[in-house]
Amino acid sequence: MYGSRYLTEHENTLMIDGVAASELAAKYGTPLYVMAERELTDRLALVRDAFLAKYPDTYASYASKALSIGAVYEQVVKHGLGIDVVTGGELYVARAAGVPAERIYFHGSNKTDEDLRYALSENVGTIVIDHAGEIAQLERLAAEERKTANVLIRIVPQVIGGAHAKIQTGGVDTKFGFSTHDDSYLEAIRSILDCGHLSLQGIHCHVGSQIQDTSLFTKTAETMMDFVGTIREQTGFTPAEVNVGGGFGIAYTEADIPLVFADTIDQVMAIIERRSSELGIKRPRVGIEPGRWIVANAGTTLYTVGAIKTVEGVRTYLSVDGGMADNIRPALYGAVYETVIANRLAGSMTEVTVVGAACESGDLVAEKAHLAKPQTGDTLAVFATGAYNYSMASNYNQFRRPAVVFVKDGVEREVVRRQSYADLVRNDLMIHQPN
Ligand code: LLP
Numbered sequence: 232m233y234g235s236r237y238l239t240e241h242e243n244t245l246m247i248d249g250v251a252a253s254e255l256a257a258k259y260g261t262p263l264y265v266m267a268e269r270e271l272t273d274r275l276a277l278v279r280d281a282f283l284a285k286y287p288d289t290y291a292s293y294a295s296k297a298l299s300i301g302a303v304y305e306q307v308v309k310h311g312l313g314i315d316v317v318t319g320g321e322l323y324v325a326r327a328a329g330v331p332a333e334r335i336y337f338h339g340s341n342k343t344d345e346d347l348r349y350a351l352s353e354n355v356g357t358i359v360i361d362h363a364g365e366i367a368q369l370e371r372l373a374a375e376e377r378k379t380a381n382v383l384i385r386i387v388p389q390v391i392g393g394a395h396a397k398i399q400t401g402g403v404d405t406k407f408g409f410s411t412h413d414d415s416y417l418e419a420i421r422s423i424l425d426c427g428h429l430s431l432q433g434i435h436c437h438v439g440s441q442i443q444d445t446s447l448f449t450k451t452a453e454t455m456m457d458f459v460g461t462i463r464e465q466t467g468f469t470p471a472e473v474n475v476g477g478g479f480g481i482a483y484t485e486a487d488i489p490l491v492f493a494d495t496i497d498q499v500m501a502i503i504e505r506r507s508s509e510l511g512i513k514r515p516r517v518g519i520e521p522g523r524w525i526v527a528n529a530g531t532t533l534y535t536v537g538a539i540k541t542v543e544g545v546r547t548y549l550s551v552d553g554g555m556a557d558n559i560r561p562a563l564y565g566a567v568y569e570t571v572i573a574n575r576l577a578g579s580m581t582e583v584t585v586v587g588a589a590c591e592s593g594d595l596v597a598e599k600a601h602l603a604k605p606q607t608g609d610t611l612a613v614f615a616t617g618a619y620n621y622s623m624a625s626n627y628n629q630f631r632r633p634a635v636v637f638v639k640d641g642v643e644r645e646v647v648r649r650q651s652y653a654d655l656v657r658n659d660l661m662i663h664q665p666n
Contacts, residue, residue: 249641262553294522437476530617554587578603
């Protein structure tokens, strides 16, 4: 049900791995992010079994931007994955959560000296060079630190993937990576090879996010292997590592066909193995960077239903006590979510527009939601909110970032507490700090 086997129905109410959603809402308050831990760990186990264990000399970096909290990191590390980070902040949180530095890839399209010094001082496993200026920058900083940095170069494979223009990164017109429609990326590779403090391991790409079509991954793999051949021929350097990025798509609604992870991996690996033998080279170390696919379907957001307003002849607005501050995706991408009344799954259905409580007309949660006799005080559940919800949450209108609760086999535990009002003024130097 709703993209996770741990979401079930019991006596007309929603259960999240054995715990009634409305009980969680009552106990911890709303809005509340609830994660079905076993959905998360099943997926991590599949990455381990269908990729890491099945194919030697591979690695998987969880794209931590999807949800960077300690309880997720704990499982990520336990299952043998590493992570990718894109800022000093993500690096800090990951290190604080105990992610080993050697398992960290540092991305970013505009890394500052401070970011790179921090990455070098932490001895992160690999830094992914994104643009020409970063080569001299990183060489200078690594020399200062007397270190040699393992690096990948991010190239634009010109394969366009992604469910929305704002999450497509593989085409020519992108701020990410070295373009490949001319030879400048080959120049960049030569100059990295000339650097005394950079050790080039291979190439990276990421073509977009929420990709539901396996053929985009196979096309990416083919294209990346074309680049391996060209780079070898033109520079004499044979990439020993190829990272095909993240973007593995999930089902947000019943209409979405989720990507079949294991099958996609098998097809990608078959291409890389075949193309390596055609090139007469050892198969490069292969990396992937799934974010959304690991955490999205484990997450459900719970709200309390408040105002219900019918504009005669137009629509009925049903307001919840959160919205764009805890889930910006409908406003930003037109993302569509499935919703239910958690304490009354079935009944005579009413069509409503679910809106948030922020002071914005664009604060939409779900359009055309079909809910069973919704009433003020009900618990509204929104599914598949584990990725890019908590991590993109803001304090707009001084909403407090919600708590996160993990549920496993009938037992729940709070893993992130809700921000307090005092947290909202913590950094304001002109406000007297409450105790
Ligand atoms: N690797 C790189 C270099 C990336 O830039 C990203 C995502 C990923 C991996 C992970 O992609 P995933 O497997 O999660 O699709 N906020 C947007 C998604 C932005 C993704 C940015 N980069 C959303 O809510 O849809």
